[in-house]
Structures are given as structure tokens and as C-alpha cells.
Amino acid sequence: MKPFALEGDVAVVTGAASGIGREIAKTFAREGAAVACFDKNVQGLASVTAEIETAGGRALPVALDLSDSSQVNAAMQQVFETFGKLTILINCAALINYKPVQDTTDEDFHRLIDTNLCGYFYCLRAAYPYLKQSGGGRIVQFSSSTALSGSGFANIGYTASKSAAIGMTKHVAGLWAKDNIRANTICPGLTETPITDAGDGKVKDRAAHEAAIPMGRIAQPGDMAGVVLFLVSDESRYMTGTTLHVNGGKYMYGI
Numbered sequence: 001m002k003p004f005a006l007e008g009d010v011a012v013v014t015g016a017a018s019g020i021g022r023e024i025a026k027t028f029a030r031e032g033a034a035v036a037c038f039d040k041n042v043q044g045l046a047s048v049t050a051e052i053e054t055a056g057g058r059a060l061p062v063a064l065d066l067s068d069s070s071q072v073n074a075a076m077q078q079v080f081e082t083f084g085k086l087t088i089l090i091n092c093a094a095l096i097n098y099k100p101v102q103d104t105t106d107e108d109f110h111r112l113i114d115t116n117l118c119g120y121f122y123c124l125r126a127a128y129p130y131l132k133q134s135g136g137g138r139i140v141q142f143s144s145s146t147a148l149s150g151s152g153f154a155n156i157g158y159t160a161s162k163s164a165a166i167g168m169t170k171h172v173a174g175l176w177a178k179d180n181i182r183a184n185t186i187c188p189g190l191t192e193t194p195i196t197d198a199g200d201g202k203v204k205d206r207a208a209h210e211a212a213i214p215m216g217r218i219a220q221p222g223d224m225a226g227v228v229l230f231l232v233s234d235e236s237r238y239m240t241g242t243t244l245h246v247n248g249g250k251y252m253y254g255i
């Protein structure tokens with residue numbers, strides 16, 4: 001078998017309609033996994049599913065709001081009933097805003113937490129019995145370099161949720177290792193996707209961003225998808241509870 005082959009795997013990828021999640025869904029399908037694409041963006045789901053199927057892969061579009069646990073439970077059940085197993089969960093979907101702390105309303109804060117933190121919890125909880133029944137699996141959760149730096153521009157709710165993702169990963173990695181389930185976190189640096197175009201966070205001064213990165217460029221979604229593929233492949237079989245920083249060397253000198 002090829003080193004990163006995913007034949008026989010069934011993956012749930014949240015946030016699969018856009019950006020990094022979309023690239024992960026396509027990468028997994030290319031490597032032979034059946035991919036359930038979870039997102040609230042119906043149009044984006046239709047196009048990623050069509051792209052995967054045109055390339056000869058298998059994809060199931062599932063439109064849902066990840067901040068609603070009953071929708072998450074039903075979606076995970078649908079995946080298991082459709083494919084007969086579940087072996088990979090990628091918690092990638094997230095919201096962001098760029099308001100300073102003093103302008104952040106209760107509603108703003110809860111909105112980010114409901115998707116970025118509660119949504120990850122709902123997916124972990126709903127996936128666990130199916131991963132167990134499938135003989136084990138692999139989980140990758142998306143944090144951010146924001147969890148390392150505190151971030152000058154992403155909102156406090158975003159930073160809090162991304163820090164929490166690391167702790168949640170370690171929590172389940174320890175508890176579920178006995179079930180043959182591995183869980184790891186990836187912390188991307190700035191990556192060119194629609195999320196970076198939102199509001200004031202627009203990548204306005206690309207040259208300034210890139211000057212601060214030793215490798216001299218911001219990331220592309222494929223730079224993250226490759227690391228996630230490694231984390232779900234058998235090549236990383238002795239890794240669990242770890243946090244991988246993928247940022248072109250940006251934080252190696254401190255912040």
C-alpha cells in the first residue's frame with residue numbers, strides 16, 4: 001500500500017466547503033477515502049462534492065449548523081449508516097471576527113465559541129461511538145498559531161477557542177488511546193483562504209506578513225492538507241496528543 005493511502009477509510013471533514021477543509025476533503029478523496037463533507041455553505045458543498053466525484057472520488061455532502069448538537073448527532077449517524085463505518089474526524093470549521101476586546105459583545109463572543117469550541121465538542125462526542133465500533137480512528141483538530149501568539153488581530157473569542165482546541169485534543173487523546181483512536185492538533189499560520197478576507201482581518205499588507213515569515217510566503221491550503229494527511233496516515237501511528245505548528249518558521253524566534 002502507498003504510504004499515505006486512505007483506501008477503506010471514511011472521513012468526516014467539517015468546514016469542507018471552503019479553504020483548508022475543502023483542500024483536505026479533496027486530498028482524502030484522492031487517497032481513496034470516502035469523505036463526508038460537513039458545512040453550512042450549501043453551494044460550497046455542492047461544488048466540492050462535484051469536484052471530488054468528477055475526479056473519481058466518493059463524497060457525501062451534509063449541510064448542517066455545527067453549533068447545533070442535534071444536527072451534528074443526526075449527521076454523524078447519517079455518515080455511519082451511509083458508509084457502514086467512520087474512521088477519521090477532522091474538526092476544521094471555524095468562524096472568526098476581528099473586533100477588539102472592548103467592542104466584543106456577549107453575542108459576538110458566544111457566536112465564535114458556539115461553533116469553534118462547542119461545535120468541536122459536539123463532533124467529538126457524536127463521532128466517538130462510531131469510531132469505536134469501526135475499530136478505532138484518527139482525529140485532527142484545527143487550532144491556530146493564534147493559540148501560540150495570542151494574536152494581535154483575531155478576536156479574543158477566536159483565540160480562546162483555538163487554545164481550547166489543543167486541550168480538548170489532549171483530553172480525548174489520553175482517554176481514547178485504549179480504543180485505538182489517535183488525536184492530534186494542527187496550528188496553521190496565516191493561510192490564504194476566505195477566512196483571511198473577513199472584515200478588518202483582510203490580508204491587507206501581504207508584503208509585511210510575508211516579511212515576518214522566514215520561509216517568505218503565507219501558506220496555501222495544500223500546505224495544511226499535506227500535514228493533516230500525514231496525521232491521519234499510518235506514517236504517524238505513534239503520535240497522539242501532539243500539536244504541530246505549521247507556519248513557515250514564523251514563531252521560531254518568539255513573537
Ligand SMILES: NC(=O)c1ccc[n+]([C@@H]2O[C@H](COP(=O)([O-])OP(=O)(O)OC[C@H]3O[C@@H](n4cnc5c(N)ncnc54)[C@H](O)[C@@H]3O)[C@@H](O)[C@H]2O)c1
Binds near residue numbers: 014144
Ligand atoms: N486561514 C488561516 O489563516 C488560518 C490560520 C490558522 C488557523 N486556521 C484554522 O483553519 C480552519 C479552516 O479555516 P479556513 O481558513 O479554511 O476557513 P474558511 O472560512 O475558508 O472555511 C471555514 C468553513 O467553516 C464553515 N463553518 C463555519 N461555521 C460553521 C457552522 N456553524 N456550521 C457549519 N459550517 C460552518 C464555513 O461555512 C466555511 O466553509 C479553521 O479552524 C481556522 O480557525 C486558519
